[in-house]
Amino acid sequence: MSLTGGWIEHKVEEGASVLYLTGAWRLAHLAAIADALGSLRLRLQERFILDGSRLTALDTAAGFTLFRYLAGLGCSESMVSTRGFGPHHRQLLGLVHENMRCPPASAHSEHLGLVQRVGAGVIALAGLLRTHNAFLGAVALDTLGLARRPGRLRVRETVSQFEAVGLDAIPIVALVTFLIGVVFAYLLGVQARRYGANIFVVDGVGLAVCRELSPLLAAVIVAGRSGAAFTAQLGTMKVQEEVDAISTLGLSPIHVLVIPRLVAIVVALPLLAFVGDVAGIAGGMLVGAWQLGITPGAFIDRLHATLPVDYLIVGLAKTPVFAAVIALIACRMGLLVARDARSVGVNTTSTVVQSIVWVIVLDAVFAVLFQYLGI
Amino acid sequence: MDAALEIDGIVTRFGAQRVHDGVSFSVRRGEVVALIGGSGTGKSVLLKEIIGLVRPAAGTIRLLGSDVWRSSPEELNALRRRFGMLFQDGALFSSLTVAENIAVPFRENTDLPMDLIAPLVGFKLALVGLAADTGLKMPAQLSGGMRKRVALARALALEPEILFLDEPTSGLDPVGARAFDRLVRVLADSLGLTVFIVTHDLDTLLSIIERAIVLAGGRVIADGSVDALGKSADPWIQEYFSARAPLAGA
Secondary structure: OOOOOOOEEEEEEOOEEEEEEEEEEOHHHHHHHHHHHHOOOOOOOOOEEEEEEEEEEEOHHHHHHHHHHHHHHOOOHHHEEEEOOOHHHHHHHHHHHHOOOOOOOOOOOOOOOHHHHHHHHHHHHHHHHHHHHHHHHHHHHHHHHHHHOHHHOOHHHHHHHHHHHOHHHHHHHHHHHHHHHHHHHHHHHHHHHHOOOOOHHHHHHHHHHHHHHHHHHHHHHHHHHHHHHHHHHHHHHHHOOHHHHHHHOOOOHHHHHHHHHHHHHHHHHHHHHHHHHHHHHHHHHHHHHHHHOOOHHHHHHHHHHHOOHHHHHHHHHHHHHHHHHHHHHHHHHHHOOOOOHHHHHHHHHHHHHHHHHHHHHHHHHHHHHHHHHOO | OOEEEEEEEEEEEEOOEEEEEEEEEEEEOOOEEEEEOOOOOOHHHHHHHHOOOOOOOEEEEEEOOEEHHHOOHHHHHHHHOOEEEEOOOOOOOOOOOHHHHHHHHHHHHOOOOHHHHHHHHHHHHHHOOOOHHHHHOOHHHOOHHHHHHHHHHHHOOOOOOEEEEEOOOOOOOHHHHHHHHHHHHHHHHHHOOEEEEEEOOOHHHOOOOOEEEEEEOOEEEEEEOHHHHHOOOOHHHHHHHHHHHHHHHO
């Protein structure tokens, strides 16, 4: 008899190995039972008899572990017999035995190596860009149809999206550009004061805020705020099969869901950028009055003299393009959501990253383009 | 035999609406019982009260000998390890594979090493009639019937004494539903499980239940074997059974 913590007792009776199972063979004690089986050090024999007369409880996990141990020894079905089990335990062992022919399931996700990850990433990206193209085409067709019959635009939905994208974002856009205006004027002022060139701070703030900072910041904020919201909304609708329901009713999801958002954001972003222009210049003005001895009146005069209206227009003209890109990416990623909660999160993240990257890339393209055109 | 579940005088209110108005019944160990009733009769709410998710306004619920709503959080958690719950749509964790889903109860509630858990997970999959390679799939890749089976495997993981099923056959085709019911019955018989089924669809369940409890108007209006219920004089029950009579006759 071996030391097995009292779970199992091994005796040889009439040429057969008899295993007396003892106590409560339950999941709670499974680790101890598995240890006890391991410490038996049995060798493969002609005949095994399982005796259940001392069992107080038995569950499938423990039964499975016992059978798996015997199978691991090399026992075949005909070599094992049972005796002394209660009717319930016998039935349970029968059920376990029927389902024994199962390979272990890996309870871990597969982890890919670096090369596979890069490869899978490239393939996924290529597929994404290809479907982006197809989506762009579908949206363009729908927009064209709308240009021919403008009455088909869903005005109510568009206005409600405009409120969420535009009006609700005014405070945050104004705050951020105001603070950037303050920081920019302050840092510029520190340098300019050394040369007594305080007044040139106005030129710098006006140019930087109107031409670059305000459009870019407004676009980034809208990408983070509304782009993410679009993806999450459409993604959840996709999960709940609302998008399929729209198609089934003979409507185009692009017409119903994408176009209103696209229109709303294309209208809202230039307006937000303009709010940003005003707030940024106000921030510069505050620093000017406070630190550099430029009165608000002098600031406005100087701004009039040195900031051509072209710069303001160039800055604002970029924003509808940014807006369209954000809306297209956000809606596309929303409609690509698979039917699970995880995918909504993944796609929302992807929307924010993609749209911010594209906004900055496009901004660089515009900068070079405008230089060529001499604007 | 002692009672696995005793419900006494349950009252539930949502605002002014009284969902339950003194619901009482009990379920013995080893029984397979269905709670039936029309839509909106508070069947699912009652189930949530039994498993400790929604607090009833009055009444007591004794599950496996302990009072659910007078237990400390630790006692309630210990009790939760002793029953399994199958949610209506499976409620599988969508970011985990099927095998990981089934492994969750083992990992969180036992100190078994991974090399013991992996074969157990494979065995549980086989037990509910799924191939082992299903384990590598994500829940989003499964059909409705497979999701339910995986959810059943997860509910059975910790060898529960009582199993709660919320609309186990909704969303399954009749063949799949019957196969699922048979599976539940076989498991109940061989594991000595108490099974408590909440459903509005009695048709597929007739063959596997021993007793049905009918909930209507916030009260238990009938409680007995399916045959006895068929002879009941209550108008709602009569209508319920006559609504399915043409099907049964066909």
